Amino acid sequence: MGADHSINKVILFDGVCNLCAASVTFVIQRDPSARFRFASLQSSYGQEKLINAGFKSHFDTIVLLKDGKVYTRSDAALEVARDLKGLWPALYIFKIVPAFIRNGIYNWIATNRYKWFGKKESCMIPTPDLKARFID
Numbered sequence: 282m283g284a285d286h287s288i289n290k291v292i293l294f295d296g297v298c299n300l301c302a303a304s305v306t307f308v309i310q311r312d313p314s315a316r317f318r319f320a321s322l323q324s325s326y327g328q329e330k331l332i333n334a335g336f337k338s339h340f341d342t343i344v345l346l347k348d349g350k351v352y353t354r355s356d357a358a359l360e361v362a363r364d365l366k367g368l369w370p371a372l373y374i375f376k377i378v379p380a381f382i383r384n385g386i387y388n389w390i391a392t393n394r395y396k397w398f399g400k401k402e403s404c405m406i407p408t409p410d411l412k413a414r415f416i417d
Contacts, residue, residue, distance in 0.1 A: 291416065292361065293330060293344035296321025300390075300398040301343070309411065311365040319415050326417035341391050354391075355383035 294301040334351040345357035362372040
């Protein structure tokens, strides 16, 4: 895993969550410069990064590793939006909403994501042309 020192934007996501997989696809489509890389939270890479960031093994949040910092929940989502093409960076204005409100909404969606969007039996497998964007 020593080669990841040059990767400065990694999104760790729940690899069995349909909403999370759709979110990854959404980011890929709006990141033509391929600045983001992806790894499932269930992967050995994802687990290593979680442990290094001081988290226990959990899969209920998106984690963004960006420029040596760790972002979770709504902070991660807003940081990702900030780096996308188009009007998506405008969503960063929601950073003015207190985190406990933003994260309350985030947690409500995260708690219900399997019920509303479903769950896969195994982690998302990228297509061959997208494989280079995924770690582990």
